[in-house]
Structures are given as structure tokens and as C-alpha cells.
Amino acid sequence: MGMTFAEKILAKYAHEKKVVPGQIVTIKPDHLLMHDNAAPIVSKIQPELKEYGIYKRDLPIIVLDHVIPAAAEKNALQHKQIREFVKTHKVKYFFDVGYGVCHQIVVEKGLALPGTVLLGSDSHTCSYGAVGAFSSGIDRTEAAALLLTGETWLKVPQSIRITLKGTLQRAVTAKDVILSIIGKVSASGADYCSVEFHGDISQFSVDERFTIANMGVEMGAKNAFFPVDAVTAKYLTLIGISKSNYTPVNPDADATYEKELTFDLSKIPPVVAVPHGVDKVKPVKEVEGLEIQQCLLGTCTNGRLSDFRIAAKILKGKSVHPNVRLLILPASRQVYLDGLQEGLMNIFLQAGGIILPPGCGPCLGAHQGVLAPGERCLSTSNRNFKGRMGCVEAEIYLASPATVAASALTGKITDPRKGVQK
Amino acid sequence: MKVWKYGENINTDMLFPGKYTYTCSTAEEIKPHLLEDLDSSFAKNVHEGDLIFAGKNFGCGSSREQPVLGLKAVGIAAVVAGSFARIFYRSSINQGLLLIECPEAVAAYTQGDTVAFNVENGTITVGATTFSFPKLPKEILAIRDAGGLLPYTREKLKKRKK
Numbered sequence: 001m002g003m004t005f006a007e008k009i010l011a012k013y014a015h016e017k018k019v020v021p022g023q024i025v026t027i028k029p030d031h032l033l034m035h036d037n038a039a040p041i042v043s044k045i046q047p048e049l050k051e052y053g054i055y056k057r058d059l060p061i062i063v064l065d066h067v068i069p070a071a072a073e074k075n076a077l078q079h080k081q082i083r084e085f086v087k088t089h090k091v092k093y094f095f096d097v098g099y100g101v102c103h104q105i106v107v108e109k110g111l112a113l114p115g116t117v118l119l120g121s122d123s124h125t126c127s128y129g130a131v132g133a134f135s136s137g138i139d140r141t142e143a144a145a146l147l148l149t150g151e152t153w154l155k156v157p158q159s160i161r162i163t164l165k166g167t168l169q170r171a172v173t174a175k176d177v178i179l180s181i182i183g184k185v186s187a188s189g190a191d192y193c194s195v196e197f198h199g200d201i202s203q204f205s206v207d208e209r210f211t212i213a214n215m216g217v218e219m220g221a222k223n224a225f226f227p228v229d230a231v232t233a234k235y236l237t238l239i240g241i242s243k244s245n246y247t248p249v250n251p252d253a254d255a256t257y258e259k260e261l262t263f264d265l266s267k268i269p270p271v272v273a274v275p276h277g278v279d280k281v282k283p284v285k286e287v288e289g290l291e292i293q294q295c296l297l298g299t300c301t302n303g304r305l306s307d308f309r310i311a312a313k314i315l316k317g318k319s320v321h322p323n324v325r326l327l328i329l330p331a332s333r334q335v336y337l338d339g340l341q342e343g344l345m346n347i348f349l350q351a352g353g354i355i356l357p358p359g360c361g362p363c364l365g366a367h368q369g370v371l372a373p374g375e376r377c378l379s380t381s382n383r384n385f386k387g388r389m390g391c392v393e394a395e396i397y398l399a400s401p402a403t404v405a406a407s408a409l410t411g412k413i414t415d416p417r418k419g420v421q422k
Numbered sequence: 423m424k425v426w427k428y429g430e431n432i433n434t435d436m437l438f439p440g441k442y443t444y445t446c447s448t449a450e451e452i453k454p455h456l457l458e459d460l461d462s463s464f465a466k467n468v469h470e471g472d473l474i475f476a477g478k479n480f481g482c483g484s485s486r487e488q489p490v491l492g493l494k495a496v497g498i499a500a501v502v503a504g505s506f507a508r509i510f511y512r513s514s515i516n517q518g519l520l521l522i523e524c525p526e527a528v529a530a531y532t533q534g535d536t537v538a539f540n541v542e543n544g545t546i547t548v549g550a551t552t553f554s555f556p557k558l559p560k561e562i563l564a565i566r567d568a569g570g571l572l573p574y575t576r577e578k579l580k581k582r583k584k
Contacts, residue, residue, distance in 0.1 A: 040447045043447075048575075048576065048579065051579075052579055066443075075445075122484075123509055125485075138509065139490070141513065141570075145571050148575055188431065188479030191507065192508050364440040364443070366443070385434075385436070386436065387439050387440070388435050392459045
């Protein structure tokens with residue numbers, strides 16, 4: 001009997017021939033991701049760090065992204081403490097304020113490779129399945145322990161196999177695909193599970209796979225995974241990583257899955273997740289006309305070049321509705337630069353958009369675009385929980401870059417199929 | 423002992439608002455904001471030994487250990503839920519907050535019922551009915567018995583040094 005991706009890679013890292021769901025294994029991940037929370041993480045283990053040091057200087061990846069540039073003295077102090085920690089312990093992979101959102105940086109800098117394992121003190125660590133890595137979120141305390149010992153336990157998860165069939169309609173994107181899947185599976189439908197995407201996936205670029213894998217946690221998944229194929233290899237070559245640098249792990253054809261689901265891509269319309277749950281998914285048509293005051297285009301879910309291209313096509317030569325603030329949040333400095341080079345940022349600015357520094361920005365409600373009571377935001381981010389953007393009496397709707405761009409122009413939630421040519 | 427009863431998909435933003443995540447990290451800073459956007463009476467009225475009953479997928483959302491630290495600090499004896507989101511589940515093991523996964527017990531509970539549980543036997547009694555819940559594997563019990571993940575890690579490091 002064959003093994004799923006999660007079984008195969010965890011067996012490899014546990015040095016076992018075979019593992020089964022439910023089994024507890026001890027593994028040493030290739031990398032441990034931290035962001036602004038590195039400050040509270042290292043503050044937990046000051047005496048131990050002094051006595052033992054960190055496990056390996058190339059284990060941690062630290063990216064300052066959550067509240068950047070610092071919104072208050074407390075944030076600034078944490079950033080400073082992190083820089084000191086990085087210096088003292090010679091942390092190899094440190095990306096200071098301005099590089100971008102941690103998940104984008106991990107993939108863009110080639111730190112997540114096919115067949116590797118990464119753990120991170122952030123729930124969207126599951127994103128790296130886009131390039132065939134096993135990656136999962138942990139908490140701060142576990143990150144602290146990992147910094148010292150380099151190892152932790154994992155329970156081998158059950159696996160869910162999702163087959164994507166057919167091709168997407170015009171103006172329907174990867175975001176609509178993952179929102180539709182979550183709407184069907186529910187916010188808890190993949191709890192503790194490894195979710196694999198198969199079928200007609202060659203139509204999805206790594207950017208689009210990233211959008212899908214990023215939201216795996218919104219259905220409770222431990223990790224999300226795309227098999228490594230020519231699309232993955234092409235992307236990795238582009239960022240300077242040749243095939244000799246990695247060994248893909250792909251699931252066996254005769255692996256056993258807890259659940260198998262098939263989605264017909266041609267039947268997916270543009271959708272939104274309505275307040276206050278990511279699994280409250282409806283076709284855009286059903287909420288069309290709802291007035292919005294803020295649009296957020298970007299984040300680690302949809303802040304890459306391909307997302308901006310879709311939005312720019314819609315916004316080119318037009319003006320954002322006077323009642324709407326359009327916030328543009330590039331996932332990284334590289335995306336920002338590429339967007340400038342292609343003239344996309346000009347289009348956004350000319351349309352009346354506000355470009356934010358590459359980071360998490362308003363997504364978690366700490367600063368830069370906090371909502372007022374009674375306001376409604378249409379966002380390409382990954383969570384619409386109550387209070388998420390800093391105000392408990394505001395509403396967040398999640399949608400694709402196409403839907404957000406089309407709606408920014410009208411000031412109301414709008415079906416993007418009306419304007420856009422794919 | 424009071425039972426605080428909530429629904430399904432209680433996410434980390436409801437348990438502890440995201441806007442405070444980079445300004446509050448100690449128990450004293452966390453306590454006043456616990457469940458702020460879910461139940462504004464909780465932080466003021468919670469007492470040591472109280473229980474939380476909730477539906478499935480408790481703790482979904484972010485990697486956020488403030489609610490775990492906070493619930494432990496105010497003395498929540500256990501969170502009983504239909505199921506838990508995995509990062510919250512791991513975090514609770516790491517901090518020594520007791521989680522009981524038992525959808526039957528949650529369904530059986532009505533206001534005023536007495537609740538008692540026995541971790542060693544893996545049983546919880548609601549009113550007159552006793553239900554069983556899955557016990558933790560031995561690898562995880564070792565972390566709990568050490569007093570949480572950091573004390574467990576300290577022991578491990580000391581042994582390695584020898």
C-alpha cells in the first residue's frame with residue numbers, strides 16, 4: 001500500500017520506512033519561520049539561549065512584516081530586539097522591514113523547496129505546499145523550543161485528496177477556487193488533515209497555487225500540497241534554483257485518503273466569503289450592489305504580480321469610486337519592483353489607489369487601514385473574522401483581485417465578468 | 423464553578439483580538455482582553471475553576487498563544503469542545519491548558535448541569551451521563567507531566583549536555 005504526501009515526507013524525516021495516520025513522529029524541520037513574534041519567542045528562553053545558543057544558524061528564518069514600519073514604540077523596540085538577537089546568534093536568514101510578507105519571502109528566496117519540511121509560528125505557513133514542501137503552523141512556545149533543540153513532534157495526519165477538473169471561466173481566479181472549496185468543505189472540514197490538490201493543476205502558476213495553499217488553514221488543514229511538476233520546476237529555475245538542488249516527494253498512486261473530493265472548475269463563478277466566516281461563501285451575484293468603503297488588494301494571499309496584472313487590467317485609465325479607499329499591499333519588495341517596471345503601480349496610483357509598504361498591513365487590524373464601525377471592506381486577504389481589521393462593528397468580505405478591482409470602481413460589490421477580458 | 427457556553431468556530435480573533443498581538447504578551451496584559459469581541463462579560467466575571475464549553479473547531483484562525491496563556495492564567499479548568507483547531511490544540515499542550523475533545527458532552531450540556539471530569543480515565547460527566555474522550559498519547563503526556571513544553575525542553579537540553 002502506498003503513502004500520501006504527508007505520510008511519505010514524514011516517514012522520510014522520521015527515518016522510518018512507513019508511517020500511518022495517528023502515529024507520532026519526531027522530526028527536524030529544515031527551517032523555522034518567525035516574524036515580528038521572534039521578539040516574544042526569544043524572550044521566553046533568554047537563559048537557555050545564553051547557555052546553549054540556537055540549534056543551527058541556518059534553521060531560523062526571520063522576516064519583519066507584521067507591524068512595519070513600526071506603528072508604536074513597543075513594535076519598534078521588538079524589532080530592535082530581534083535585530084540584536086540576529087546579530088548575537090548570527091542568524092543566516094534575516095529579512096528586515098521592507099522585504100515583504102514572510103510567506104512570500106520564504107518562497108521567493110528559495111527557502112521552501114520541494115520535499116523539504118518547514119514549521120513556522122504563523123498559521124499561513126501552510127503556503128509552501130505551493131512548491132511541494134510540507135509546511136505547517138505552530139505557536140510561539142514551540143518555536144522557542146525548536147530554536148533550542150531543532151526538533152519537535154508531529155502527528156501523521158489523515159489526507160484529503162482534492163481533484164480539480166476542467167478550466168476556469170473568464171474572470172474567475174484561483175481565489176474563487178479556494179473560497180469555493182472552503183465553502184463546501186467548511187472551516188473545520190479539513191481539521192488536522194493534509195490536503196492535496198491534484199487533477200488539471202498545470203493551468204495554475206506557482207503564484208496561483210500559493211493563493212490556494214495559503215488558505216488551506218482556513219478549512220483547518222495541517223498543510224496543503226501541490227505535486228511537483230514542470231510548473232514548479234520552471235518557477236524554481238526562474239528564481240535561480242536548479243533541479244539538482246531538491247528532491248521532490250510526491251504521493252504514491254495507490255495511497256489511501258480519508259476523503260476524496262472533485263471540483264469542476266468550469267462551474268465556479270466569482271465568489272465572496274461574507275462576514276464573519278471564511279466558509280460563508282456565496283456567488284458574487286447574490287451580494288452584488290452592497291456598498292463598500294475600503295478595498296484591500298494584495299497580502300500574502302493575493303499580492304503577487306499575476307494578481308496585480310488582473311487588477312490593473314480592470315483599473316487602467318479609470319478612477320476608484322469617491323466613496324472607496326483602495327489599498328494596494330504588495331506581498332514583497334520584488335513584487336513592488338516588478339509592478340513598477342510593468343507600469344502596474346502607475347495604473348493603481350492614477351486610479352486613486354494608496355500603495356502600502358510590503359508587509360501584513362491592515363490584514364490583522366494592527367495599523368494602516370483600520371476600519372470604522374459600520375464600514376464594509378472588500379479584501380483579497382484570507383480572513384474575514386469579526387474584528388479582524390481592528391473594528392468589531394465593521395464587515396469584511398473576501399474576494400479575488402478581479403472582484404475587488406471591479407468593485408473599487410463602482411463602490412459596490414460587483415461581478416468582475418462584466419468588465420474584464422481574461 | 424461556572425460553565426461559559428459558546429458556539430462553533432470560535433476563532434482566535436474572538437478569543438483575543440489581533441490588534442493587541444504585538445503589544446500584549448504577559449498574562450497580566452492579556453487578561454483584560456480575553457474573549458473581548460465574543461463576550462465582553464467574560465474577562466470581568468471569569469473565576470478560577472470555570473469551564474468553557476463550545477462547538478467544533480475551537481481556536482481556529484491564527485497562531486496566537488495569548489488566549490491559551492490567558493485562559494490558563496485566569497484558571498479555566500478545561501475547555502470542552504466538539505473539536506479543536508490544531509495550532510490551538512498544540513499550544514494548549516505546550517502551556518498546560520486542559521482541552522477535552524468530546525462533542526457528545528457538549529451536546530448533552532444544558533445550563534445548570536453539574537460537570538465533572540477525570541483526565542486519567544478520560545471521562546467527563548455532564549448531569550447524570552458520563553462520556554469518554556480520547557486520552558493523550560504518551561509522547562504528549564511527557565510534555566504535560568514536565569509542566570509544559572519549555573520545562574520539558576529544559577530537561578531535554580540538560581540531558582543532552584550530560
